[in-house]
Amino acid sequence: MKLWKRKLYRVVMGGLVPAVYLITKDPLIPALISSFFLFWLLLMEFERYLHPNFWAWLLKHSPGIFKTKPGVLTGDTNFMIASFISVLYFPFPVAVSNLLFLTFGDAVSAIIGSKYGKMHIFPGKTVEGLLSGILLNSMIGLLLSFHFAVSFEILFTGILIGCILEVLPLKLDDNLTVGIVPGIVMTVLFHNINSFAS
Structure with missing residues (x-):
């Protein structure tokens, strides 16, 4: 599967939770959606752990779909963990904004970077x-x-x-770091500024 198809899939699936949250303004349904997908993704991770040879075969014969070796959580699972945490713990405007940034920023930076990128920061x-x-x-x-x-x-x-976290060569998956750390910072700023204003 080509990069743009993977990212299109991510935009559609990743944009579902913030879109529903934006419409409902209630964390219940977005939390249920993210927990539903997270449940099945974790089951998939468990299956990958139990049958690594099967997943190694998939990695070989399905380039671009499964990029992560068994024993390490996939980007989709980390993304859904970040979505679930965002909905549960971040204020409504921060959660929606954070997930939209994670979904669309990652997609466009990957596509533009792979197609037009000439100046490399890191591999x-x-x-x-x-x-x-x-x-x-x-x-x-x-x-x-x-x-x-x-x-x-x-x-x-x-x-x-x-964006800084995304380009740094960290050991943690950037779906997790980019999906959580900016949300924490924005939440702290949001609460502090609102407290100061009141």
Whole structure:
């Protein structure tokens, strides 16, 4: 499966939770959706652990679909963990913004970086991909700042932190770090600024 198809799948599946949350403004249904997918993804992880030879065969014959070797959680599982945590623990505007940034920023940076990237920062990470992710998420953040009671400065801080974490060669999966750390920072800023204003 080509990169753009993988990312299209991620946008459709990853955008489901924040879209439902944005419509309902209630964490219950998004939490149920993310927990449902997380349950099945964890079952898949368990299956991968029990039958590593089968998954090694899939890795060999299904390039681009399964990228992670047995014993390490897939990006989809880490993504859904981040979605579940975001819905449960982050304020509504932060959770929605954080998940939209994670979904769309990752997709556009990967596609632009792989197709047009010339200036490499780290292996698989380019300046062009980084800047395209920041630009798209900034546009999304600007629109959200008009819709939510949260400033663009807070959202942009989360965007920058997420993009930096994505390009750094960390051992942790970036779906997890980018999906959680920016949300924590934006939540702290959101609560502190609201407390100061009141």
